[in-house]
Amino acid sequence: MTETDRTNSQLARLFEQMAAALDLLGKNAFRVNASARVARVIRDQADQIANVIARAREEDTKPLAVLKAIDGIGKGSAEKIIEYVDTGTIAEHTELMEQVPAGLFDVLEIPGLGPKTVRLMWEQLSITCVADLKGKLDSEELAALPRMGKKTIDNIRQAITFAEESAGRTPLGIARPIALALVEHLKSVSGVTRAEYAGSLRRGCETIGDIDILVACTDPEAVREAFCTQSRAVQVLARGETKCSIRIRFEHATMQADLRIVPQEAFGAALMYFTGSKDHNVRLREVAIGNGMRLNEYGLFTTTDERPQDAGIKPTAAQTEQDVFAALGLEWIPPEMREDRGEVKACAEGMGVPHLITRGDIKAELHAHTDASDGKQSLEELVASAQKRGYHTLAVTDHSVSSVIANGLDPKRLRRHIKRVRALNEKTEGITILAGSEVDIHPDGRLDYDDDLLAELDVVVASPHVSLRQDRAAATRRLLAAVTHPRVHILGHPTGRIINGRAGLDPDLNELFAAAAEHGTALEINSSWKRLDLRDTHVRAAVQDFGCLIAIDTDAHSDGHFENIEYGILTARRAWLEPESCINTWAAGKLHDWLAGKRESSRR
DNA sequence: GCCGTTTTCGGCCCGACTGTTTTCAGTCG
Numbered sequence: 001m002t003e004t005d006r007t008n009s010q011l012a013r014l015f016e017q018m019a020a021a022l023d024l025l026g027k028n029a030f031r032v033n034a035s036a037r038v039a040r041v042i043r044d045q046a047d048q049i050a051n052v053i054a055r056a057r058e059e060d061t062k063p064l065a066v067l068k069a070i071d072g073i074g075k076g077s078a079e080k081i082i083e084y085v086d087t088g089t090i091a092e093h094t095e096l097m098e099q100v101p102a103g104l105f106d107v108l109e110i111p112g113l114g115p116k117t118v119r120l121m122w123e124q125l126s127i128t129c130v131a132d133l134k135g136k137l138d139s140e141e142l143a144a145l146p147r148m149g150k151k152t153i154d155n156i157r158q159a160i161t162f163a164e165e166s167a168g169r170t171p172l173g174i175a176r177p178i179a180l181a182l183v184e185h186l187k188s189v190s191g192v193t194r195a196e197y198a199g200s201l202r203r204g205c206e207t208i209g210d211i212d213i214l215v216a217c218t219d220p221e222a223v224r225e226a227f228c229t230q231s232r233a234v235q236v237l238a239r240g241e242t243k244c245s246i247r248i249r250f251e252h253a254t255m256q257a258d259l260r261i262v263p264q265e266a267f268g269a270a271l272m273y274f275t276g277s278k279d280h281n282v283r284l285r286e287v288a289i290g291n292g293m294r295l296n297e298y299g300l301f302t303t304t305d306e307r308p309q310d311a312g313i314k315p316t317a318a319q320t321e322q323d324v325f326a327a328l329g330l331e332w333i334p335p336e337m338r339e340d341r342g343e344v345k346a347c348a349e350g351m352g353v354p355h356l357i358t359r360g361d362i363k364a365e366l367h368a369h370t371d372a373s374d375g376k377q378s379l380e381e382l383v384a385s386a387q388k389r390g391y392h393t394l395a396v397t398d399h400s401v402s403s404v405i406a407n408g409l410d411p412k413r414l415r416r417h418i419k420r421v422r423a424l425n426e427k428t429e430g431i432t433i434l435a436g437s438e439v440d441i442h443p444d445g446r447l448d449y450d451d452d453l454l455a456e457l458d459v460v461v462a463s464p465h466v467s468l469r470q471d472r473a474a475a476t477r478r479l480l481a482a483v484t485h486p487r488v489h490i491l492g493h494p495t496g497r498i499i500n501g502r503a504g505l506d507p508d509l510n511e512l513f514a515a516a517a518e519h520g521t522a523l524e525i526n527s528s529w530k531r532l533d534l535r536d537t538h539v540r541a542a543v544q545d546f547g548c549l550i551a552i553d554t555d556a557h558s559d560g561h562f563e564n565i566e567y568g569i570l571t572a573r574r575a576w577l578e579p580e581s582c583i584n585t586w587a588a589g590k591l592h593d594w595l596a597g598k599r600e601s602s603r604r
Numbered sequence: 605g606c607c608g609t610t611t612t613c614g615g616c617c618c619g620a621c622t623g624t625t626t627t628c629a630g631t632c633g
Contacts, residue, residue: 273618
């Protein structure tokens with residue numbers, strides 16, 4: 001779990017625990033779902049809920065009303081949120097935790113075990129944690145439980161082992177190559193007419209639970225066989241007519257992969273079904289129901305009967321996603337937006353889908369390293385990498401002096417480096433090579449070079465690298481100092497988080513975004529799949545609520561890193577980013593003017 | 605518990621697969 005929004009994270013965690021506890025206690029499933037949804041909505045908020053409440057009070061509006069205005073949060077949850085912000089606890093959560101042993105939540109996490117089974121094991125066998133369960137795997141009393149046969153117990157045993165050695169969700173940059181290899185493998189099977197990955201991977205989520213692959217084909221058995229018996233498959237979890245699940249090992253990662261065999265004529269409907277987040281799909285089906293229709297993975301049907309596909313009814317739309325969206329009365333919504341973050345509502349109300357940024361819009365790389373600091377490429381090789389991608393501008397931004405481990409440049413070396421860059425720029429056609437630096441932001445907000453030296457640079461990317469566990473107030477002061485500094489163009493990887501690694505800084509984003517907008521400093525989406533910093537929800541808030549400029553850069557240390565731009569673009573699209581707000585899309589003249597303009601204004 | 609250009613009460617998405625079952629419950633996505 002990432003912890004950048006510590007308060008929101010903690011609050012979301014409480015709602016998740018309440019949902020799990022209610023589930024284990026056999027409470028109404030809709031109540032369980034409502035609580036889980038509140039948790040998700042809280043996680044999606046860029047702004048701190050505590051700040052939202054504080055601001056509402058300052059402005060003399062009712063916090064309750066402000067919270068209730070958020071989709072998915074009703075009166076009950078709003079009251080609990082306020083209770084948490086004011087007291088640090090939620091009474092109902094405390095009561096539930098007294099009723100349900102803490103270890104049961106871990107048992108519930110084991111794939112294949114759901115609330116019903118866990119509750120039964122708890123009530124009948126006093127199993128309250130994974131260790132209890134492991135101790136009873138061979139016991140007769142476990143086997144005596146209803147619906148608990150040998151296979152089920154074997155599956156639990158394997159699932160525990162898998163859970164113990166798996167690191168949870170897999171970063172996008174690890175999962176995507178695996179999925180691409182799977183797709184290629186399946187495309188090579190005879191009779192396969194289409195193969196594509198769907199799910200959270202197609203939505204570009206920063207981490208992936210499992211890989212979903214859709215295949216249309218003329219010989220389903222050949223596809224099932226090819227999928228389940230491939231050399232990388234370490235276990236077959238399910239093998240049905242249309243759905244197979246395996247565990248797959250690829251280099252160091254182990255993941256679950258699901259194959260769905262779908263009819264060619266319903267590929268679009270299936271792709272939609274298996275791409276949308278659960279909540280997005282619910283919204284779409286509600287739209288269908290509202291129109292007296294039924295939507296499932298076989299298509300959109302002009303009936304509300306159950307399983308119309310089995311009754312021989314032909315769908316009105318199914319072939320392509322565009323067909324299905326159109327028949328629902330909606331514009332096609334890009335996969336990255338299908339998260340139930342207001343996209344269906346916006347589309348239904350005729351606001352239209354934003355013109356999202358694409359990889360082809362990127363014309364400049366403004367954050368890249370050479371072997372002068374810790375990059376693998378020489379200056380000339382770096383330039384060739386940028387030229388190969390058709391960029392009109394490359395900023396060479398090696399590390400500053402304090403990044404000792406990264407061989408940061410002291411002022412003397414930097415001045416020589418600037419000269420080399422300028423000289424190369426003189427004799428290079430077709431691309432502008434700018435002299436820049438990725439300058440450390442010290443914990444107190446000072447920059448790593450003095451202002452005179454900064455003034456000699458064309459591009460200054462200011463980034464935090466150390467002291468990434470500062471408290472919020474210190475982190476906010478530090479980053480504000482950087483974005484308001486007249487010689488800083490871009491705030492690099494603003495929080496310093498590492499996905500699945502460290503939470504990073506947790507500044508007051510409202511203050512940071514307001515200052516960045518006011519001073520015309522761009523905020524970076526660092527495209528490294530280990531970072532993706534800023535993250536999608538933050539970028540959306542920065543641009544939509546504050547009008548900030550965004551830079552999408554790869555922070556390349558080698559030629560291959562340039563390809564990470566895919567991940568930055570996916571993140572930007574998840575933030576509903578349009579090209580105009582991204583400085584890397586601007587024409588050369590506009591970009592160069594902007595870079596120079598910041599310097600001009602700083603000399604006034 | 606949430607929500608409402610059909611509803612402030614009564615709904616709340618839909619289907620596949622497994623394992624244990626004589627017809628289906630539980631889990632998953």
